[in-house]
Amino acid sequence: MSGVLEREASAERRAELAERLERVRGRMRDAAGGGPVPRLVVVTKNFPPSDALALAELGAADLGENRDQEAAPKAEALAGRLESPPAWHFIGQLQSNKAKSVVRYASAVHSADRLSLVKALGGAMSRALQEGLRPDWAGASLDVLVQVSLDDDAAGARGGAAPADVPRVAEAIASTPALELRGVMGVAPLGADPAPAFERLAAVRDALRADHPGAEWMSAGMSQDLEAAVGAGATHVRIGSDILGARR
Template sequence: MSMIRDTLAKVRQRIRDAAQSAGRHADSVGLLAVSKTKPAEQLREAFASGQRDFGENYLQEALGKQVALADLPLVWHFIGPIQSNKTRALAEHFDWVHSVDRLKIAERLSAQRPSHLPPLNICLQVNISEEPSKSGCLPEEVPALAAAMAALPHLRLRGLMAIPAPSTDPTTQRAAFARLRQLQAQLPLPLDTLSMGMSEDLEAAIAEGATWVRVGSALFGARTAPATAADTAP
């Protein structure tokens, strides 16, 4: 318990310091605890230290944790690549999906969102560094995709998400995040979310307007287990 409490306190202090340096209020930046491969008990410990939002990359693993932690009022975010055969479970069991990069996926999520639930919060994932191996739409595709997704009835397009090419240079980090911020600012839509920044670059992301930072290793330590076969199946 003490380890997770301490790492949460350290990350929250990093967020506060970065927000202050950027002239922002710390409350304008949400901490999304990336809990992939971590056991449900560690999420329970994080909850006891005040953490409510958790990000998962692997669907079957996440669903198991949701059952184990059903007694807690957690907010579940999906942040991994999306396969078409997983959209129904995502639509039924998550509050947010940050990694929507195709209109087909958005349409399926909208059609499969249960009517008794509020609209599913989504982010359009952008391949901001234009890496061939990275998920996400290209920057020039953003206006048309965002407009189409915003019109779907059971979704709420909240903003953009990106995972830039890794860099240890703060100037390079900020340039990628600034590009995402500028893309969003050009959209004629009421968007309020920039999901960007991780353990290694959250300061640069906050300086450029991040509203969610996705932090895993700085909270829970290095990844400890592989994804299940069900999660890696096509």
């Protein structure tokens, strides 16, 4: 996928995206029950830059991706078309050697789960800022969340640091220049009730704030479990298929 926007979404596709986007926003408002409504990160994985552009023009201020090879050209394409590009959230498992690319467009990384990755992100940010490779719209610092494993065991684990390791990873983020510790992220275990898992994630976030008061973010919830995430106190939800349709 190149960084050139070869075509725009059709009028029919824009209307479909607008309807789906508002439907999800309604679910979020209902789940919040009059309380704070989380920030919506629309995950455009496996969909073209034309969809991402249409969503941004429809008011989606935060877009998410989980593969650098797809995210980088999309971010480039939209930056060439929009005066104020959306904030890009990198939400997938990240290899350390991809850090130098990710910091050139991402405003936030939700998936820091080990010290080596924190070190790579810090070094990449330092170089990008010194060499003028980070665009102004991405921000002068990188928001980083600790991904927390919510699986009971290693079988079928969906990634993340063990809860006992979170303080160490968080401290490394907080002490690294150009990185801002924002909170935690988690993915509910497959085939299980997501509510208890999200309650555990909220407890990890609350404990982390004792030493890092600014670590308020809790990134949790996808299309199938956003209500449980909002009920547990999520500040950010990551929604893909319920807005864009079945992935190709």
